[in-house]
Amino acid sequence: MSNNEIVQKLWNLCDVLRDDGINYSDYVTELVLLLFIKMEHENAQSGVMAGHKLPEGARWPDIAKLSGLNLLNYYRETLLDLSKSTDPLLAAIYADAQTRLKEPRHLEQLIRSIDAIDWFSAQRDGLGDLYEGLLEKNATETKSGAGQYFTPRPLIDSIVALIDPQPGETVQDPAAGTAGFLIAADAYIKARTDNLYDLKESQRSFQRNQAFIGMELVPGTRRLALMNCLLHGMEGDEAGVVHLGNTLGNAGTELPKTHIILSNPPFGTAKGGGGPTRDDFTFTTSNKQLAFVQHIYRHLKDGGRAAVVLPDNVLFESGVGAEIRRDLMDKCRLHTILRLPTGIFYAQGVKTNVLFFDKVSDNSEAATQEVWVYDLRANMPRFGKRTPLTRTHFADFETAYSAATRTDQGEQGRFRRFSREWIKERGDSLDIAWLKDDNAEDAADLPEPAVLAQEAVTELEGALAELQALLRELGEEVVE
Incomplete structure (x- = not known):
């Protein structure tokens, strides 16, 4: 399967979310909370990621083995636990995260559909690129x-x-938005250094943790950016590559x-x-x-x-x-x-x-x-x-x-x-x-x-703001 075909399959899962009463604007946020857990598992299994970032109990097999109301309740508790993680990056990714799913059968359907995807094909192009494709699909549709x-x-x-x-x-x-520029710059350097293997270990550590920094005002968008960066092997400092702020x-x-x-x-x-x-x-x-x-x-x-x-x-x-x-x-x-x-x-x-x-x-x-x-x-x-x-x-x-x-x-x-x-x-x-x-x-x-x-x-509005600033400089009272 091509990356585009996999992205389309993932996007089609939004029909399940709609059936559960979830708004169009929340599709991607809801989907990626679950999808990131699956992608983290695939990256850890294949060796792309050096071990698991998610703790035991919060990994894909822990969730996928459950069903019914037990599954939905466990998933809700997992999101809450991740938001309180002692790992600052995980805590940032899952800050205030909660599912709006109400029907256990819909969560089961999402898990089955995600498991049915050809993840071997997805790994070939990189899960980070697949995630990027999903974000772009959301942009073109919304x-x-x-x-x-x-x-x-x-x-x-x-x-x-x-x-x-x-x-x-x-x-x-x-x-930073969803970190597209930062990820592209990282990919550009990796393509010219054999995925950083041409560099010394100290240089590789710098590229992973210090080379890139962004700032994003909207918490939900920053969450997507942090997931995006981590799936591309970019960890940043304790707050992640993209910081929350104005x-x-x-x-x-x-x-x-x-x-x-x-x-x-x-x-x-x-x-x-x-x-x-x-x-x-x-x-x-x-x-x-x-x-x-x-x-x-x-x-x-x-x-x-x-x-x-x-x-x-x-x-x-x-x-x-x-x-x-x-x-x-x-x-x-x-x-x-x-x-x-x-x-x-x-x-x-x-x-x-x-x-x-x-x-x-x-x-x-x-x-x-x-x-x-x-x-x-x-x-x-x-x-x-x-x-x-x-x-x-x-x-x-x-x-x-x-x-x-x-x-x-x-x-x-x-x-x-x-x-x-x-x-x-x-x-x-x-x-x-x-x-x-x-x-x-x-x-x-x-x-x-x-x-x-x-x-x-x-x-x-720009002209009005300039005139108001001029009046203030002249000591005149400004009517807002």
Whole structure:
């Protein structure tokens, strides 16, 4: 069986959950609580994992041998016991975990169906990859919540290849989600070091426990990330690879400076015009992406490199947006912007970009002398289930990016160079386009009205927050 076939079989088990009255949004959480126990057993049996992580009594055979009400009660107690585990990582994974299943026969059906899967085939590609496939399946089906901005795997793999993480470097994602960027960076290094066996034992230990760190605000998403990392052989520190916390709050100040930062921060504006609560940011803004940009270039080590996915409004927002872009270009060498195709994220109509930059020095001025822009948006196919985004769609960009000497392809080409002086004359706007997009004239390709309305609300909230901040500076009373 292929990985995709196994993923589809697992996804079909959601029918059982629905029959038990479990909400669509809770399918994956409910399924993975049980599935992780099975995968841990398979990894321990095959030697992929150095012994069991789960204690005796909480392993798959202990649960699978039971039936009826005894099974359901035992499973509930097992989840509770795991949440109180003395192993900090297990306690974090199963924190507040509880099943919403009410019918013992449904739990029995899930266990039988999971046992019937060809786990030998699953092991061939790695259980971590199978788990990743399930998360991606959830993203493509739900169209909302975590799936709304699920970063496509081909895009992640392309970004990681260009950033080229090396053994011994630290990699951070301050908006980790289910840890896709961190896992891809780990896989990239493992593929070039014979699964770390080319490294010394001290180096292997560093890669497993210290090389990667992330932060995630939502406990349920962090649970998925911790499971995902552990199934890929990434354990992290006592709190795991992905810590629970708000990067834009005090927790974010505790994240270390790192060699590499890869991230796709959540889109939108802080509700109610509020902004980050950190006091180490120079610029106050309610735009979450602009706040994350500040975190990222502040938490890069000198000589470090970053790639961050950002929506169009971050590139052209005036006022504080322009100030943050200016500060970024002064402190870092913003060398490349990739304009991504519309619709590759599962919220149709969202226009995004990848900014690639290197940290020069906190004290340098005008580190950015030129910016290269690759337009992968104009005249591209409409991506979706019929036309899936693949790694080959990034091949020409990767070639242009990695060329020993970059070439400006002119007004008819996709890759062009723009000087820092030219950008400054445009008010430091980085929303740069030159190709005529024939697809843009097709009304069917326009974003949904709800998407357009949300973009307008985001812009208005940002403008309102800036005006309120100005009034406060002038000592005027602000009506919220």
